[in-house]
Amino acid sequence: MKRQTKISNAVIKRLPRYRRYLRELQKKGIDKISSNEFSNLTGYTASQIRQDLNNFGGFGQQGYGYSVDGLYNEISVILGLDKEYKMVIVGAGNLGQAIANHTYYYKTGFIVCGIFEINPKLIGMKINDIEVMDYDSIVEFVEDNDIDIGIICTTKDAAQEVADKLCFAGVGGLWNFAPVDIETPHHVAVENMHISDSLHSLAYHMNKSQNQEEKK
Template sequence: MERKKNISMAVIKRLPKYHRYLRELLKNDVDRISSKELGEKIGFTASQIRQDLNCFGDFGQQGYGYNVKELLNEISGILGLSKEYKMIIVGAGNIGQAIANYTNFEKLAFNLAGIFDINPKLIGLKIRDVEVIDIDGLVAFLKETPIDIGVICVSKNNAQTVADMMVTNGVKGIWNFAPVDLEVPEEIIVENVHLSESLLTLSCLMNDRTYP
Protein backbone atom coordinates (compact mmCIF):
# COMPACT_ATOMS: atom_id res chain seq x y z
CA MET A 1 0.00 0.00 0.00
CA GLU A 2 1.45 3.35 -1.05
CA ARG A 3 0.61 6.41 0.95
CA LYS A 4 -0.31 9.43 -1.14
CA LYS A 5 1.63 12.65 -0.70
CA ASN A 6 0.43 15.82 1.00
CA ILE A 7 -2.06 14.15 3.31
CA SER A 8 -3.46 16.71 5.72
CA MET A 9 -2.62 16.60 9.40
CA ALA A 10 -6.36 16.49 10.13
CA VAL A 11 -6.63 13.12 8.36
CA ILE A 12 -3.55 11.77 10.14
CA LYS A 13 -4.93 12.80 13.52
CA ARG A 14 -8.15 10.89 12.81
CA LEU A 15 -6.34 7.61 12.13
CA PRO A 16 -5.77 6.70 15.81
CA LYS A 17 -9.51 7.01 16.39
CA TYR A 18 -10.22 4.62 13.53
CA HIS A 19 -7.65 2.25 15.01
CA ARG A 20 -9.24 2.37 18.47
CA TYR A 21 -12.76 1.70 17.23
CA LEU A 22 -11.67 -1.07 14.87
CA ARG A 23 -9.86 -2.81 17.73
CA GLU A 24 -13.05 -2.69 19.78
CA LEU A 25 -15.08 -4.08 16.88
CA LEU A 26 -12.61 -6.94 16.47
CA LYS A 27 -12.77 -7.71 20.19
CA ASN A 28 -16.56 -7.88 19.85
CA ASP A 29 -16.25 -10.38 16.96
CA VAL A 30 -17.49 -7.96 14.30
CA ASP A 31 -16.16 -9.22 10.95
CA ARG A 32 -17.32 -6.48 8.62
CA ILE A 33 -18.83 -3.03 8.80
CA SER A 34 -20.09 -0.41 6.35
CA SER A 35 -18.78 3.14 6.23
CA LYS A 36 -22.20 4.30 7.43
CA GLU A 37 -22.15 1.97 10.47
CA LEU A 38 -18.55 2.87 11.27
CA GLY A 39 -19.37 6.55 10.97
CA GLU A 40 -22.29 6.22 13.37
CA LYS A 41 -19.99 4.64 15.97
CA ILE A 42 -17.14 7.11 15.57
CA GLY A 43 -19.14 10.26 14.95
CA PHE A 44 -17.93 10.87 11.38
CA THR A 45 -19.97 10.85 8.19
CA ALA A 46 -19.70 7.88 5.85
CA SER A 47 -18.35 10.24 3.19
CA GLN A 48 -15.62 11.51 5.57
CA ILE A 49 -14.51 7.96 6.32
CA ARG A 50 -14.30 7.03 2.65
CA GLN A 51 -12.36 10.21 1.86
CA ASP A 52 -9.91 9.63 4.70
CA LEU A 53 -9.24 6.01 3.78
CA ASN A 54 -8.89 6.84 0.08
CA CYS A 55 -5.82 8.88 1.01
CA PHE A 56 -4.02 5.61 1.66
CA GLY A 57 -5.50 3.17 -0.84
CA ASP A 58 -8.62 1.35 -1.94
CA PHE A 59 -10.40 -0.24 1.01
CA GLY A 60 -13.74 -2.00 1.23
CA GLN A 61 -16.12 -3.32 -1.37
CA GLN A 62 -19.42 -1.87 -2.50
CA GLY A 63 -22.23 -3.87 -0.97
CA TYR A 64 -19.88 -5.53 1.50
CA GLY A 65 -18.24 -2.74 3.44
CA TYR A 66 -14.92 -3.12 5.21
CA ASN A 67 -13.35 -6.29 6.53
CA VAL A 68 -12.62 -5.16 10.10
CA LYS A 69 -9.48 -7.23 10.63
CA GLU A 70 -7.97 -6.29 7.27
CA LEU A 71 -8.74 -2.61 7.72
CA LEU A 72 -7.30 -2.64 11.23
CA ASN A 73 -4.11 -4.24 9.91
CA GLU A 74 -3.84 -1.64 7.15
CA ILE A 75 -4.31 1.28 9.54
CA SER A 76 -1.88 -0.29 12.01
CA GLY A 77 0.69 -0.33 9.22
CA ILE A 78 -0.01 3.29 8.31
CA LEU A 79 0.44 4.24 11.97
CA GLY A 80 3.79 2.44 12.05
CA LEU A 81 2.63 -0.26 14.45
CA SER A 82 4.19 -3.06 12.43
CA LYS A 83 7.44 -2.44 14.32
CA GLU A 84 8.43 -1.92 17.95
CA TYR A 85 9.60 1.33 19.46
CA LYS A 86 11.84 1.87 22.45
CA MET A 87 11.10 4.98 24.45
CA ILE A 88 12.33 6.79 27.53
CA ILE A 89 10.66 9.26 29.86
CA VAL A 90 12.53 12.24 31.27
CA GLY A 91 10.66 13.61 34.26
CA ALA A 92 9.23 11.15 36.77
CA GLY A 93 6.67 13.47 38.33
CA ASN A 94 2.92 13.00 38.12
CA ILE A 95 2.67 13.10 34.33
CA GLY A 96 5.76 10.97 33.78
CA GLN A 97 4.54 8.33 36.22
CA ALA A 98 1.08 8.30 34.67
CA ILE A 99 2.59 7.65 31.22
CA ALA A 100 4.89 4.96 32.60
CA ASN A 101 1.93 3.20 34.21
CA TYR A 102 -0.20 3.23 31.05
CA THR A 103 -0.10 -0.42 29.98
CA ASN A 104 -1.73 0.12 26.58
CA PHE A 105 1.55 1.47 25.22
CA GLU A 106 3.13 -1.97 25.51
CA LYS A 107 0.17 -3.54 23.73
CA LEU A 108 0.85 -1.15 20.86
CA ALA A 109 4.57 -2.10 20.84
CA PHE A 110 5.86 1.04 22.58
CA ASN A 111 8.32 -0.37 25.09
CA LEU A 112 9.55 1.75 28.00
CA ALA A 113 13.31 1.32 28.32
CA GLY A 114 14.16 3.96 30.91
CA ILE A 115 12.93 6.77 33.17
CA PHE A 116 15.07 9.71 34.27
CA ASP A 117 14.75 12.50 36.81
CA ILE A 118 16.82 15.04 38.74
CA ASN A 119 14.95 14.67 42.05
CA PRO A 120 16.92 12.52 44.56
CA LYS A 121 13.64 11.46 46.16
CA LEU A 122 12.51 9.84 42.89
CA ILE A 123 15.81 8.29 41.80
CA GLY A 124 15.72 4.57 42.51
CA LEU A 125 11.92 4.42 42.48
CA LYS A 126 10.58 1.57 40.37
CA ILE A 127 7.60 2.12 38.12
CA ARG A 128 6.36 -1.16 36.66
CA ASP A 129 9.84 -2.66 37.09
CA VAL A 130 11.60 0.27 35.40
CA GLU A 131 13.90 2.11 37.80
CA VAL A 132 14.16 5.89 37.77
CA ILE A 133 17.73 6.85 36.89
CA ASP A 134 19.59 10.07 37.67
CA ILE A 135 19.40 12.48 34.72
CA ASP A 136 23.21 12.61 34.78
CA GLY A 137 23.16 9.10 33.31
CA LEU A 138 20.94 10.00 30.35
CA VAL A 139 23.64 10.59 27.75
CA ALA A 140 25.52 7.40 28.64
CA PHE A 141 22.26 5.45 28.51
CA LEU A 142 21.40 6.82 25.06
CA LYS A 143 24.86 6.00 23.75
CA GLU A 144 24.46 2.37 24.87
CA THR A 145 20.75 1.89 24.11
CA PRO A 146 19.24 3.09 20.83
CA ILE A 147 15.99 4.91 21.63
CA ASP A 148 13.29 5.83 19.11
CA ILE A 149 11.06 8.11 21.18
CA GLY A 150 11.84 10.47 24.02
CA VAL A 151 9.02 11.65 26.29
CA ILE A 152 9.64 15.03 27.92
CA CYS A 153 7.78 15.67 31.18
CA VAL A 154 10.00 18.34 32.72
CA SER A 155 9.51 22.07 33.31
CA LYS A 156 9.58 24.44 30.35
CA ASN A 157 12.93 25.83 31.57
CA ASN A 158 14.59 22.43 31.22
CA ALA A 159 12.72 21.01 28.23
CA GLN A 160 15.00 22.39 25.50
CA THR A 161 18.13 21.10 27.24
CA VAL A 162 16.59 17.65 27.52
CA ALA A 163 15.48 17.76 23.88
CA ASP A 164 19.01 18.70 22.79
CA MET A 165 20.44 15.75 24.71
CA MET A 166 17.95 13.41 23.08
CA VAL A 167 18.50 14.68 19.55
CA THR A 168 22.29 14.67 19.85
CA ASN A 169 22.20 11.05 20.96
CA GLY A 170 19.98 9.53 18.33
CA VAL A 171 16.36 10.02 19.41
CA LYS A 172 14.22 10.59 16.30
CA GLY A 173 10.83 11.43 17.84
CA ILE A 174 9.87 13.55 20.85
CA TRP A 175 6.56 13.46 22.72
CA ASN A 176 6.63 16.81 24.52
CA PHE A 177 4.46 17.50 27.58
CA ALA A 178 6.39 20.63 28.58
CA PRO A 179 4.51 23.91 27.93
CA VAL A 180 7.10 25.21 25.48
CA ASP A 181 7.79 24.94 21.74
CA LEU A 182 11.02 23.04 21.17
CA GLU A 183 13.66 23.94 18.61
CA VAL A 184 14.85 20.77 16.89
CA PRO A 185 16.30 19.84 13.48
CA GLU A 186 13.78 19.45 10.68
CA GLU A 187 14.15 15.67 10.56
CA ILE A 188 13.10 15.27 14.19
CA ILE A 189 9.38 14.69 14.71
CA VAL A 190 7.81 16.46 17.70
CA GLU A 191 4.28 15.87 18.99
CA ASN A 192 3.29 18.48 21.57
CA VAL A 193 0.76 17.74 24.28
CA HIS A 194 0.21 21.07 26.01
CA LEU A 195 -2.35 20.34 28.71
CA SER A 196 -3.21 23.97 29.41
CA GLU A 197 -3.82 24.64 25.71
CA SER A 198 -6.17 21.68 25.53
CA LEU A 199 -8.06 22.91 28.59
CA LEU A 200 -8.29 26.42 27.16
CA THR A 201 -9.65 24.99 23.92
CA LEU A 202 -12.36 23.30 25.97
CA SER A 203 -13.19 26.51 27.81
CA CYS A 204 -13.33 28.43 24.52
CA LEU A 205 -15.78 25.94 23.03
CA MET A 206 -17.89 26.06 26.18
CA ASN A 207 -17.88 29.86 26.08
CA ASP A 208 -18.95 29.73 22.44
CA ARG A 209 -21.99 27.75 23.52
CA THR A 210 -22.87 30.75 25.71
CA TYR A 211 -23.02 28.82 28.95
CA PRO A 212 -24.13 31.09 31.82
Template sequence: MKDNSKISSAVIKRLPRYRRYLYDLQKKNVDRISSNELSNLIGYTASQIRQDLNNFGGFGQQGYGYNIQSLYNEISAILGLDQEYKMVIVGTGNLGQAIANYTHYYKSGFKVAAMFDVNPKLIGLRINDIEVLDYEMLDEFMKNNTIDIGIICTNKDSAQEVVDKLCAGGVKGIWNFAPTDLNLSDDIALENVHLSDSLHSLAYYINRNKQKDS
Protein backbone atom coordinates in the same frame (compact mmCIF):
# COMPACT_ATOMS: atom_id res chain seq x y z
CA MET B 1 2.59 2.71 -3.58
CA LYS B 2 1.00 6.02 -2.66
CA ASP B 3 3.08 8.94 -1.45
CA ASN B 4 1.87 9.37 2.13
CA SER B 5 4.10 12.38 2.80
CA LYS B 6 1.50 14.78 1.39
CA ILE B 7 -1.43 13.50 3.46
CA SER B 8 -2.76 16.14 5.83
CA SER B 9 -2.17 15.93 9.56
CA ALA B 10 -5.96 16.06 10.07
CA VAL B 11 -6.32 12.73 8.25
CA ILE B 12 -3.48 11.17 10.26
CA LYS B 13 -5.07 12.31 13.53
CA ARG B 14 -8.33 10.57 12.57
CA LEU B 15 -6.68 7.20 11.91
CA PRO B 16 -6.23 6.21 15.59
CA ARG B 17 -9.93 6.87 16.13
CA TYR B 18 -10.83 4.54 13.24
CA ARG B 19 -8.48 1.93 14.63
CA ARG B 20 -9.98 2.17 18.13
CA TYR B 21 -13.52 1.63 16.83
CA LEU B 22 -12.41 -1.25 14.61
CA TYR B 23 -10.71 -2.88 17.61
CA ASP B 24 -13.97 -2.69 19.59
CA LEU B 25 -15.90 -4.19 16.65
CA GLN B 26 -13.45 -7.10 16.48
CA LYS B 27 -14.06 -7.78 20.17
CA LYS B 28 -17.78 -8.02 19.35
CA ASN B 29 -17.02 -10.55 16.57
CA VAL B 30 -18.21 -8.21 13.81
CA ASP B 31 -16.58 -9.19 10.49
CA ARG B 32 -17.41 -6.33 8.15
CA ILE B 33 -18.85 -2.85 8.13
CA SER B 34 -19.94 -0.29 5.55
CA SER B 35 -18.80 3.32 5.52
CA ASN B 36 -22.36 4.35 6.44
CA GLU B 37 -22.41 2.02 9.44
CA LEU B 38 -18.97 3.24 10.51
CA SER B 39 -20.21 6.81 10.09
CA ASN B 40 -23.06 6.16 12.52
CA LEU B 41 -20.60 4.81 15.07
CA ILE B 42 -17.74 7.25 14.79
CA GLY B 43 -19.46 10.52 13.86
CA TYR B 44 -17.59 11.35 10.64
CA THR B 45 -19.56 11.35 7.39
CA ALA B 46 -19.38 8.24 5.21
CA SER B 47 -17.86 10.39 2.46
CA GLN B 48 -15.15 11.62 4.85
CA ILE B 49 -14.34 8.07 5.91
CA ARG B 50 -14.04 6.84 2.33
CA GLN B 51 -11.93 9.86 1.39
CA ASP B 52 -9.60 9.37 4.37
CA LEU B 53 -9.06 5.68 3.66
CA ASN B 54 -8.67 6.18 -0.09
CA ASN B 55 -5.55 8.22 0.66
CA PHE B 56 -3.84 4.93 1.47
CA GLY B 57 -5.40 2.60 -1.12
CA GLY B 58 -8.65 0.79 -1.78
CA PHE B 59 -9.56 -1.12 1.38
CA GLY B 60 -13.29 -1.52 0.81
CA GLN B 61 -15.38 -3.43 -1.72
CA GLN B 62 -18.56 -2.04 -3.23
CA GLY B 63 -21.54 -3.91 -1.86
CA TYR B 64 -19.43 -5.52 0.86
CA GLY B 65 -17.87 -2.68 2.82
CA TYR B 66 -14.70 -3.10 4.85
CA ASN B 67 -13.31 -6.28 6.33
CA ILE B 68 -12.79 -5.14 9.91
CA GLN B 69 -9.74 -7.21 10.81
CA SER B 70 -8.03 -6.41 7.51
CA LEU B 71 -8.72 -2.68 7.83
CA TYR B 72 -7.57 -2.69 11.45
CA ASN B 73 -4.30 -4.33 10.40
CA GLU B 74 -3.84 -1.91 7.49
CA ILE B 75 -4.35 1.15 9.67
CA SER B 76 -2.01 -0.31 12.30
CA ALA B 77 0.68 -0.69 9.64
CA ILE B 78 0.08 2.83 8.28
CA LEU B 79 0.51 4.23 11.80
CA GLY B 80 3.63 2.11 12.32
CA LEU B 81 2.01 0.10 15.11
CA ASP B 82 3.21 -3.19 13.67
CA GLN B 83 6.61 -2.65 15.30
CA GLU B 84 8.02 -1.91 18.76
CA TYR B 85 9.32 1.46 19.93
CA LYS B 86 11.77 2.00 22.75
CA MET B 87 11.28 5.16 24.80
CA VAL B 88 12.86 7.14 27.59
CA ILE B 89 10.98 9.43 29.95
CA VAL B 90 12.75 12.51 31.29
CA GLY B 91 10.95 13.96 34.28
CA THR B 92 9.39 11.36 36.58
CA GLY B 93 7.05 13.38 38.72
CA ASN B 94 3.34 12.59 38.78
CA LEU B 95 2.90 13.04 35.03
CA GLY B 96 5.98 11.04 34.05
CA GLN B 97 4.97 8.19 36.35
CA ALA B 98 1.42 8.24 34.98
CA ILE B 99 2.72 7.94 31.42
CA ALA B 100 5.05 5.10 32.44
CA ASN B 101 2.13 3.25 34.03
CA TYR B 102 -0.10 3.89 31.02
CA THR B 103 2.39 2.53 28.48
CA HIS B 104 3.12 -0.46 30.74
CA TYR B 105 -0.49 -1.57 31.16
CA TYR B 106 -1.65 -0.58 27.68
CA LYS B 107 1.02 -2.89 26.17
CA SER B 108 0.78 -1.39 22.70
CA GLY B 109 4.32 -1.85 21.43
CA PHE B 110 5.72 1.23 23.19
CA LYS B 111 8.29 0.14 25.75
CA VAL B 112 9.87 2.43 28.33
CA ALA B 113 13.56 1.55 28.40
CA ALA B 114 14.63 4.08 31.04
CA MET B 115 13.47 7.02 33.14
CA PHE B 116 15.48 10.02 34.32
CA ASP B 117 15.12 12.79 36.86
CA VAL B 118 17.18 15.39 38.76
CA ASN B 119 15.28 14.99 42.03
CA PRO B 120 17.30 12.90 44.54
CA LYS B 121 14.02 11.75 46.11
CA LEU B 122 12.97 10.15 42.82
CA ILE B 123 16.33 8.75 41.66
CA GLY B 124 16.43 5.05 42.49
CA LEU B 125 12.64 4.73 42.59
CA ARG B 126 11.37 1.71 40.62
CA ILE B 127 8.30 2.07 38.43
CA ASN B 128 7.12 -1.14 36.80
CA ASP B 129 10.59 -2.60 37.47
CA ILE B 130 12.30 0.33 35.74
CA GLU B 131 14.69 2.27 37.96
CA VAL B 132 14.64 6.07 37.76
CA LEU B 133 18.18 7.10 36.84
CA ASP B 134 20.08 10.30 37.51
CA TYR B 135 19.59 12.78 34.66
CA GLU B 136 23.39 13.10 34.50
CA MET B 137 23.43 9.57 33.06
CA LEU B 138 21.22 10.45 30.08
CA ASP B 139 24.02 11.18 27.60
CA GLU B 140 25.82 7.92 28.36
CA PHE B 141 22.60 5.92 28.21
CA MET B 142 21.72 7.34 24.80
CA LYS B 143 25.18 6.45 23.49
CA ASN B 144 24.78 2.84 24.54
CA ASN B 145 21.14 2.26 23.59
CA THR B 146 18.97 2.74 20.53
CA ILE B 147 15.99 4.83 21.56
CA ASP B 148 13.16 5.77 19.22
CA ILE B 149 11.09 8.21 21.30
CA GLY B 150 11.94 10.73 23.97
CA ILE B 151 9.13 11.76 26.33
CA ILE B 152 9.51 15.18 27.95
CA CYS B 153 7.77 15.65 31.31
CA THR B 154 10.03 18.38 32.69
CA ASN B 155 9.27 22.02 33.41
CA LYS B 156 9.46 24.40 30.46
CA ASP B 157 12.84 25.84 31.46
CA SER B 158 14.56 22.47 31.20
CA ALA B 159 12.74 21.08 28.18
CA GLN B 160 14.93 22.46 25.38
CA GLU B 161 18.16 21.21 26.96
CA VAL B 162 16.61 17.76 27.38
CA VAL B 163 15.42 17.70 23.78
CA ASP B 164 18.88 18.68 22.54
CA LYS B 165 20.39 15.75 24.43
CA LEU B 166 17.77 13.30 23.16
CA CYS B 167 18.14 14.43 19.55
CA ALA B 168 21.92 14.19 19.81
CA GLY B 169 21.39 10.68 21.14
CA GLY B 170 19.50 9.62 18.04
CA VAL B 171 15.81 9.67 18.89
CA LYS B 172 13.41 9.72 15.95
CA GLY B 173 10.52 11.41 17.73
CA ILE B 174 9.67 13.60 20.71
CA TRP B 175 6.46 13.38 22.75
CA ASN B 176 6.43 16.71 24.55
CA PHE B 177 4.35 17.34 27.67
CA ALA B 178 6.35 20.38 28.79
CA PRO B 179 4.33 23.62 28.47
CA THR B 180 6.62 25.17 25.86
CA ASP B 181 7.40 25.04 22.17
CA LEU B 182 10.61 23.26 21.23
CA ASN B 183 13.23 23.82 18.55
CA LEU B 184 14.42 20.71 16.73
CA SER B 185 15.33 19.63 13.23
CA ASP B 186 12.66 18.75 10.69
CA ASP B 187 13.77 15.13 10.46
CA ILE B 188 12.65 14.45 14.03
CA ALA B 189 8.91 13.98 14.57
CA LEU B 190 7.33 16.12 17.27
CA GLU B 191 3.99 15.68 19.00
CA ASN B 192 3.09 18.34 21.56
CA VAL B 193 0.60 17.59 24.31
CA HIS B 194 0.00 20.92 26.00
CA LEU B 195 -2.45 20.03 28.75
CA SER B 196 -3.20 23.64 29.63
CA ASP B 197 -4.05 24.45 25.99
CA SER B 198 -6.51 21.56 25.93
CA LEU B 199 -8.08 22.61 29.22
CA HIS B 200 -8.38 26.23 28.07
CA SER B 201 -10.04 25.10 24.85
CA LEU B 202 -12.51 23.10 26.92
CA ALA B 203 -13.30 26.23 28.97
CA TYR B 204 -13.99 28.10 25.72
CA TYR B 205 -16.48 25.49 24.50
CA ILE B 206 -18.22 25.37 27.89
CA ASN B 207 -18.74 29.12 27.82
CA ARG B 208 -19.75 29.13 24.16
CA ASN B 209 -22.47 26.62 24.99
CA LYS B 210 -23.58 28.78 27.91
CA GLN B 211 -23.95 31.73 25.55
CA LYS B 212 -26.06 29.65 23.17
CA ASP B 213 -28.39 28.67 25.99
CA SER B 214 -28.75 32.20 27.37
Protein backbone atom coordinates in the same frame (compact mmCIF):
# COMPACT_ATOMS: atom_id res chain seq x y z
CA MET C 1 -0.80 0.34 -0.93
CA LYS C 2 -1.00 3.85 -2.30
CA ARG C 3 1.20 6.29 -0.42
CA GLN C 4 1.57 10.03 -0.78
CA THR C 5 4.37 12.16 0.54
CA LYS C 6 2.04 14.81 1.95
CA ILE C 7 -0.91 13.78 4.10
CA SER C 8 -2.52 16.46 6.23
CA ASN C 9 -2.10 16.32 10.00
CA ALA C 10 -5.89 16.39 10.33
CA VAL C 11 -6.13 13.07 8.48
CA ILE C 12 -3.34 11.51 10.54
CA LYS C 13 -5.01 12.58 13.78
CA ARG C 14 -8.26 10.84 12.75
CA LEU C 15 -6.60 7.50 11.99
CA PRO C 16 -6.02 6.48 15.64
CA ARG C 17 -9.73 7.09 16.32
CA TYR C 18 -10.68 4.86 13.38
CA ARG C 19 -8.30 2.19 14.63
CA ARG C 20 -9.67 2.36 18.19
CA TYR C 21 -13.25 1.82 17.02
CA LEU C 22 -12.17 -0.99 14.70
CA ARG C 23 -10.56 -2.70 17.68
CA GLU C 24 -13.86 -2.50 19.56
CA LEU C 25 -15.61 -4.06 16.56
CA GLN C 26 -13.06 -6.88 16.54
CA LYS C 27 -13.78 -7.58 20.20
CA LYS C 28 -17.48 -7.91 19.33
CA GLY C 29 -16.74 -10.36 16.51
CA ILE C 30 -17.90 -8.04 13.71
CA ASP C 31 -16.23 -8.89 10.39
CA LYS C 32 -17.31 -6.04 8.11
CA ILE C 33 -18.76 -2.55 8.31
CA SER C 34 -20.09 -0.04 5.78
CA SER C 35 -18.87 3.55 5.64
CA ASN C 36 -22.30 4.72 6.82
CA GLU C 37 -22.21 2.37 9.82
CA PHE C 38 -18.65 3.45 10.56
CA SER C 39 -19.79 7.07 10.33
CA ASN C 40 -22.46 6.50 12.98
CA LEU C 41 -19.84 4.89 15.20
CA THR C 42 -17.03 7.44 14.89
CA GLY C 43 -18.95 10.67 14.47
CA TYR C 44 -17.25 11.53 11.17
CA THR C 45 -19.23 11.64 7.92
CA ALA C 46 -19.08 8.65 5.58
CA SER C 47 -17.66 10.97 2.92
CA GLN C 48 -14.89 12.11 5.28
CA ILE C 49 -13.98 8.52 6.17
CA ARG C 50 -13.81 7.48 2.52
CA GLN C 51 -11.76 10.57 1.65
CA ASP C 52 -9.32 9.93 4.49
CA LEU C 53 -8.80 6.28 3.58
CA ASN C 54 -8.50 7.06 -0.13
CA ASN C 55 -5.25 8.88 0.72
CA PHE C 56 -3.80 5.42 1.34
CA GLY C 57 -5.67 3.33 -1.21
CA GLY C 58 -9.24 3.16 0.07
CA PHE C 59 -9.42 -0.48 1.27
CA GLY C 60 -13.22 -0.73 0.89
CA GLN C 61 -15.18 -2.80 -1.63
CA GLN C 62 -18.34 -1.45 -3.22
CA GLY C 63 -21.34 -3.38 -2.00
CA TYR C 64 -19.33 -4.97 0.82
CA GLY C 65 -17.88 -2.16 2.88
CA TYR C 66 -14.72 -2.56 4.91
CA SER C 67 -13.18 -5.69 6.35
CA VAL C 68 -12.76 -4.84 10.04
CA ASP C 69 -9.62 -6.95 10.45
CA GLY C 70 -8.17 -5.79 7.15
CA LEU C 71 -8.75 -2.10 7.81
CA TYR C 72 -7.46 -2.37 11.37
CA ASN C 73 -4.24 -3.97 10.14
CA GLU C 74 -3.79 -1.47 7.31
CA ILE C 75 -4.22 1.52 9.62
CA SER C 76 -1.82 -0.09 12.10
CA VAL C 77 0.82 -0.29 9.35
CA ILE C 78 0.15 3.29 8.22
CA LEU C 79 0.62 4.55 11.78
CA GLY C 80 3.69 2.39 12.30
CA LEU C 81 1.98 0.35 15.01
CA ASP C 82 3.00 -2.99 13.56
CA LYS C 83 6.23 -2.83 15.60
CA GLU C 84 7.39 -1.91 19.09
CA TYR C 85 9.07 1.30 20.18
CA LYS C 86 11.57 1.74 22.99
CA MET C 87 11.18 4.90 25.04
CA VAL C 88 12.77 6.88 27.85
CA ILE C 89 11.03 9.33 30.15
CA VAL C 90 12.81 12.45 31.38
CA GLY C 91 11.19 13.67 34.58
CA ALA C 92 10.04 11.22 37.26
CA GLY C 93 7.45 13.48 38.88
CA ASN C 94 3.71 12.85 38.92
CA LEU C 95 3.28 13.17 35.14
CA GLY C 96 6.28 11.01 34.29
CA GLN C 97 5.11 8.33 36.71
CA ALA C 98 1.58 8.44 35.28
CA ILE C 99 2.86 7.93 31.73
CA ALA C 100 5.15 5.10 32.85
CA ASN C 101 2.22 3.39 34.59
CA HIS C 102 -0.10 3.87 31.61
CA THR C 103 2.31 2.31 29.11
CA TYR C 104 3.06 -0.54 31.53
CA TYR C 105 -0.54 -1.53 32.24
CA TYR C 106 -2.00 -1.02 28.76
CA LYS C 107 0.77 -2.81 26.82
CA THR C 108 0.42 -0.61 23.74
CA GLY C 109 3.69 -1.55 22.03
CA PHE C 110 5.49 1.49 23.44
CA ILE C 111 7.98 0.17 26.00
CA VAL C 112 9.50 2.40 28.68
CA CYS C 113 13.11 1.26 29.03
CA GLY C 114 14.47 4.03 31.23
CA ILE C 115 13.40 6.94 33.43
CA PHE C 116 15.71 9.86 34.22
CA GLU C 117 15.74 12.63 36.83
CA ILE C 118 17.92 15.42 38.19
CA ASN C 119 16.27 15.41 41.64
CA PRO C 120 18.46 13.23 43.90
CA LYS C 121 15.42 12.39 46.04
CA LEU C 122 13.84 10.57 43.08
CA ILE C 123 16.95 8.92 41.64
CA GLY C 124 17.04 5.28 42.69
CA MET C 125 13.28 4.86 43.20
CA LYS C 126 11.55 2.18 41.11
CA ILE C 127 8.48 2.57 38.90
CA ASN C 128 7.18 -0.78 37.66
CA ASP C 129 10.60 -2.32 38.32
CA ILE C 130 12.37 0.43 36.33
CA GLU C 131 14.92 2.27 38.44
CA VAL C 132 15.01 6.04 38.03
CA MET C 133 18.48 7.00 36.80
CA ASP C 134 20.58 10.13 36.95
CA TYR C 135 19.88 12.42 34.00
CA ASP C 136 23.61 12.82 33.40
CA SER C 137 23.75 9.27 32.03
CA ILE C 138 20.93 9.65 29.51
CA VAL C 139 22.97 10.08 26.30
CA GLU C 140 24.97 6.90 26.89
CA PHE C 141 21.80 4.96 27.78
CA VAL C 142 19.91 6.11 24.68
CA GLU C 143 22.83 5.27 22.41
CA ASP C 144 23.50 1.87 23.98
CA ASN C 145 19.84 0.79 23.95
CA ASP C 146 18.75 2.15 20.55
CA ILE C 147 15.94 4.20 22.08
CA ASP C 148 13.31 5.37 19.59
CA ILE C 149 11.29 7.96 21.54
CA GLY C 150 12.02 10.46 24.29
CA ILE C 151 9.20 11.63 26.55
CA ILE C 152 9.78 15.04 28.13
CA CYS C 153 8.04 15.65 31.46
CA THR C 154 10.24 18.45 32.72
CA THR C 155 9.79 22.14 33.48
CA LYS C 156 9.35 24.64 30.69
CA ASP C 157 12.87 26.00 31.16
CA ALA C 158 14.55 22.59 30.89
CA ALA C 159 12.58 21.17 27.96
CA GLN C 160 14.61 22.45 25.01
CA GLU C 161 17.93 21.41 26.56
CA VAL C 162 16.52 17.94 27.20
CA ALA C 163 15.22 17.77 23.63
CA ASP C 164 18.61 18.76 22.23
CA LYS C 165 20.34 16.07 24.27
CA LEU C 166 17.86 13.38 23.20
CA CYS C 167 18.19 14.36 19.54
CA PHE C 168 21.97 14.26 19.84
CA ALA C 169 21.72 10.77 21.35
CA GLY C 170 19.73 9.57 18.34
CA VAL C 171 16.02 9.33 19.15
CA GLY C 172 13.63 9.44 16.21
CA GLY C 173 10.78 11.21 17.98
CA LEU C 174 9.90 13.32 21.01
CA TRP C 175 6.66 13.41 22.99
CA ASN C 176 6.81 16.73 24.81
CA PHE C 177 4.59 17.43 27.83
CA ALA C 178 6.48 20.51 28.99
CA PRO C 179 4.37 23.69 28.59
CA VAL C 180 6.44 25.02 25.70
CA ASP C 181 6.90 24.14 22.03
CA ILE C 182 10.31 22.60 21.40
CA GLU C 183 12.31 22.61 18.20
CA THR C 184 13.97 19.56 16.69
CA PRO C 185 16.09 18.75 13.63
CA HIS C 186 14.02 17.93 10.54
CA HIS C 187 14.65 14.19 10.94
CA VAL C 188 13.24 14.04 14.49
CA ALA C 189 9.44 14.07 14.78
CA VAL C 190 7.86 15.93 17.69
CA GLU C 191 4.44 16.09 19.31
CA ASN C 192 4.02 19.04 21.66
CA MET C 193 1.24 18.11 24.08
CA HIS C 194 -0.33 21.16 25.72
CA ILE C 195 -2.85 19.82 28.23
CA SER C 196 -4.17 23.32 28.93
CA ASP C 197 -5.07 23.76 25.24
CA SER C 198 -7.52 20.87 25.49
CA LEU C 199 -9.09 22.35 28.62
CA HIS C 200 -9.42 25.73 26.91
CA SER C 201 -11.16 24.09 23.95
CA LEU C 202 -13.49 22.30 26.37
CA ALA C 203 -14.32 25.62 28.06
CA TYR C 204 -15.14 27.14 24.68
CA HIS C 205 -17.53 24.34 23.72
CA MET C 206 -19.20 24.42 27.14
CA ASN C 207 -19.79 28.16 26.95
CA LYS C 208 -20.93 27.94 23.33
CA SER C 209 -23.55 25.34 24.29
CA GLN C 210 -24.63 27.40 27.29
CA ASN C 211 -25.04 30.54 25.21
CA GLN C 212 -27.12 28.67 22.63
CA GLU C 213 -29.41 27.36 25.39
CA GLU C 214 -29.85 30.86 26.82
CA LYS C 215 -30.90 32.22 23.41
CA LYS C 216 -33.72 29.70 23.06
